[in-house]
Amino acid sequence: MRAVQVAKPGADFELVDRPVPQPGHWQVLVRTAACGVCHSDVMTKDGMAGAYPRTPGHEVAGTVEAVGDGVAQWQVGQRVGIGWFGGACFTCTPCREGDFISCRAARVTGLSADGGYAEYVLAPADALAAIPDELSDVEAAPLMCAGVTCFNGLRGSGARAGDLVAVVGLGGLGHLGVQFANKMGFEVVAIARGEEKGEFARQLGAHHYLDSTVVDVAAELARLGGARAVLSTVTSSAATTATVGGLRPRGRLVVIGVPTEPLQVSAADLILASRLVAGHASGTGMDSEDTLRFAALTGVRPIVETLPMAEANRGYARMMAGQARFRIVLTTR
Numbered sequence: 019m020r021a022v023q024v025a026k027p028g029a030d031f032e033l034v035d036r037p038v039p040q041p042g043h044w045q046v047l048v049r050t051a052a053c054g055v056c057h058s059d060v061m062t063k064d065g066m067a068g069a070y071p072r073t074p075g076h077e078v079a080g081t082v083e084a085v086g087d088g089v090a091q092w093q094v095g096q097r098v099g100i101g102w103f104g105g106a107c108f109t110c111t112p113c114r115e116g117d118f119i120s121c122r123a124a125r126v127t128g129l130s131a132d133g134g135y136a137e138y139v140l141a142p143a144d145a146l147a148a149i150p151d152e153l154s155d156v157e158a159a160p161l162m163c164a165g166v167t168c169f170n171g172l173r174g175s176g177a178r179a180g181d182l183v184a185v186v187g188l189g190g191l192g193h194l195g196v197q198f199a200n201k202m203g204f205e206v207v208a209i210a211r212g213e214e215k216g217e218f219a220r221q222l223g224a225h226h227y228l229d230s231t232v233v234d235v236a237a238e239l240a241r242l243g244g245a246r247a248v249l250s251t252v253t254s255s256a257a258t259t260a261t262v263g264g265l266r267p268r269g270r271l272v273v274i275g276v277p278t279e280p281l282q283v284s285a286a287d288l289i290l291a292s293r294l295v296a297g298h299a300s301g302t303g304m305d306s307e308d309t310l311r312f313a314a315l316t317g318v319r320p321i322v323e324t325l326p327m328a329e330a331n332r333g334y335a336r337m338m339a340g341q342a343r344f345r346i347v348l349t350t351r
């Protein structure tokens with residue numbers, strides 16, 4: 019099979035020929051149709067994978083090609099996705115508590131095991147999500163990381179139908195976050211830089227748009243009644259924490275973008291209104307399946323650019339430069 023690998027930390031992606039792996043006990047072999055390029059692929063590229071060479075890619079959509087022994091729930095020919103969650107150990111304390119995304123020995127697709135920048139990829143049976151017929155492989159792929167992270171972050175935020183919810187950023191994550199927030203029944207505030215993005219935000223389902231270069235975001239959120247939740251998708255620490263004062267009492271800032279700088283939050287802002295700042299990890303195979311079904315049901319779709327797998331370097335460079343509109347998806351054929 020053709021596969022893209024990182025030969026050693028910091029190396030460019032290279033296309034290689036490899037034998038097709040065979041599924042062992044409780045494993046599923048998936049024939050990849052599409053794989054999204056995610057910012058977290060930087061971890062594989064820059065040296066955080068356990069071993070090299072390593073094939074990145076954790077936004078996989080494809081078809082079950084073969085199943086190992088002990089796999090009863092997946093059938094050959096079934097369309098499935100694989101995300102960041104690449105399987106749990108079932109024996110560590112979080113697993114025994116049923117919190118599989120927090121598994122201490124979690125297998126991470128494309129990082130601790132080879133991922134979807136390849137024509138075939140192996141995954142344990144618990145890592146898969148069924149893809150509904152309404153979604154194409156190219157549409158499903160970005161929902162396996164960007165999508166489930168936004169969807170799960172919002173549904174776990176404590177906000178309920180009708181509540182004011184803000185989404186910071188309108189990029190690969192944010193353009194999905196705004197759509198999900200609208201379809202979940204929230205009053206949606208999109209926050210980004212530049213007046214020109216307002217029209218796009220409204221097309222995605224935002225009821226309000228705040229240009230953070232000209233308004234005091236916290237004051238504007240407070241004027242709208244205060245946000246029950248803010249989903250921050252950006253890599254700016256300052257833009258993330260600028261929303262805290264705009265949370266209503268007991269409101270929650272959910273951080274899913276990864277700023278390089280630490281978040282600086284005023285303790286008074288937290289204490290005086292009992293506000294919360296929370297991180298949120300992506301989601302399990304079941305969470306991804308919920309995301310896909312919700313997207314199929316409501317019309318939420320990623321906006322993507324597709325490239326052949328052989329152009330992984332170009333796709334990764336566009337993503338890293340912030341030029342992707344809005345997710346890059348590699349296709350195998």
Ligand SMILES: [Zn+2]
Nearest residue numbers: 056058163164
């Ligand atoms: Zn990702």
Ligand SMILES: [Zn+2]
Nearest residue numbers: 107110113121
């Ligand atoms: Zn575990």
